Amino acid sequence: MRHSLMDILVCPVTKSELTLEVTREENGEVLNGTLRCEEGHVFPIKDGIPNMLPPDIREQLDTSATHESGTNDAEPVT
Numbered sequence: 001m002r003h004s005l006m007d008i009l010v011c012p013v014t015k016s017e018l019t020l021e022v023t024r025e026e027n028g029e030v031l032n033g034t035l036r037c038e039e040g041h042v043f044p045i046k047d048g049i050p051n052m053l054p055p056d057i058r059e060q061l062d063t064s065a066t067h068e069s070g071t072n073d074a075e076p077v078t
Contacts, residue, residue: 001030001048011037013054018043 009018016037024032035043035050044051051058 001033001045001050003028003030005050009035009050009052011039011041011043012052013037013041014039 003020006018006020010016011018014037016039018035018037020030020033020035022030022033024030029048030045031048033045035045035052041055043053043055053061
């Protein structure tokens with residue numbers, strides 16, 4: 001994620017400004033970190049891509065993906 005995105009990104013929940021916490025950066029681009037709004041919503045940045053889904057929707061998708069991956073234990077038929 002380029003630092004210049006901070007000029008246009010806002011919290012999708014509150015529309016407030018975000019602060020950036022960088023945990024990994026290469027060649028001036030943020031690869032890993034978090035974006036936080038003043039209300040406490042947190043949005044992860046992974047592999048340079050900020051996940052701007054609201055936290056409740058992100059949790060639902062994470063739960064759904066975990067559930068789906070655990071339900072198909074059968075081996076593929078060859």
